[in-house]
Amino acid sequence: MAMLLGTALCAALPALASAADEGALQGAEQAAYLDGLKRLYLTDNERQALLAHSNALLETYALRAGYQVGQAQRQDLLYRFAVGNAGELILREESRGQQGTAIAVRNQRVPVFGIDPFIRYECPTGGIRCVLFNPADGSPLLSIVRDHQGAGELAKALSFLIRNVQKG
Template sequence: MSGRKLVAGLMLSSVLTVSTGMAYALAPEHEIRRLMLATEEAVAAESWSEAGEYLNRLRAMEGEKPAEYFYYRGRAMLQASHLNEARSALEQYITLAGAEGAYYQQSLKLITDIEKASRASIRALAEGQTNTEEPVAVIEPADGQDLKTLRTLYLADSDREALVIHLNTLLDTAGWRRDKTMVRLDRPADKQYQVALGSGNINIQDIERHPDGALVRKTRSLSVFGVNPQLRWDCEPVVGACWVYDPRDGSRLFQLADNRKQTQDIARTLGRLIRNLQQGSSGS
């Protein structure tokens, strides 16, 4: 009887180990490959819930994942209508796999489809709000502070001036860096932005530092009339970046460090500035 109990106990232990997933017989690199094959089959069969389950398990695993992981993640995110996350994953695939990647052409086409869908969403939102008077109170105060506090803080003569100074202060600390392992305050970020006001426009200066040390400055103009001042933003930890999106067409306006709070503050402050300019007052 004792021998039978021992065998039964061992069998029960094996069943529990497999069912709970607490132990793996395969080394991580082989388990990653197994899950990748399972994901590939699920995507081919358009079994998106199953594909999502495998992708979540892959994301939680340590070890380097093949470039195709990001392609499959992009496909799954697109099916779930998470357009920003889908685009980010597909761009990461292209960066890793290059033009020789098996899904290079498909990824480019999907990114174009995502861009079109984002623009259509922005247009639909704008059309839906054409006859709706949106109260200013919907926009939360910049960084949780009212405008009077900001004017005092920056010794500004007007709300508009205070918002511009505050926005540039936030942007100065939220620059995106290629090397995220070590952030040195004496080294500027690889992507930074500064804003200034024009005639009914917000002029945005993009400052990009290339790996070879070259510094490139470009200036874009954002017209504030007819756009939604409630700006969209999101973060994607997989690629270590956050984005604030252009209210005109849904494209990326700012690429920032992976910090949700900073990105939210920047989006809110820019929204307040847009609203201020739309009101057409002197900004006082």
């Protein structure tokens, strides 16, 4: 019995060491990602870099009226994040009519304390948009043009931003 237990333990040690290395690598990848953003946006502040990157991605992948060919009421959907009170983000949504004359602005507070910071998104095959979901309740948070890579990068940046705001 002791021999069997010893054999099982010896077989499990390399797997445990490998899992520990993956955790260290993942932490190193996160640090490299955040350091890269700080260099890109010329700041030493992690939150400012994440906010600037998230807003730049929102501008790049904005769902513009030009992408909405064949739809009756085409409009630009523009978003911007800001940090509000402790533990909350403020999402500003601006929608503009096709001619740019009708503008509607809506601000939404997104509390981040006590939620899983992972941002889920969907990019339906037949649609023109990707939808990112509010991690607090699963409701649609914002829509961008249908681009899987862009939605993934935005979800990653927002997840890091939420974690940063959760720290206080």
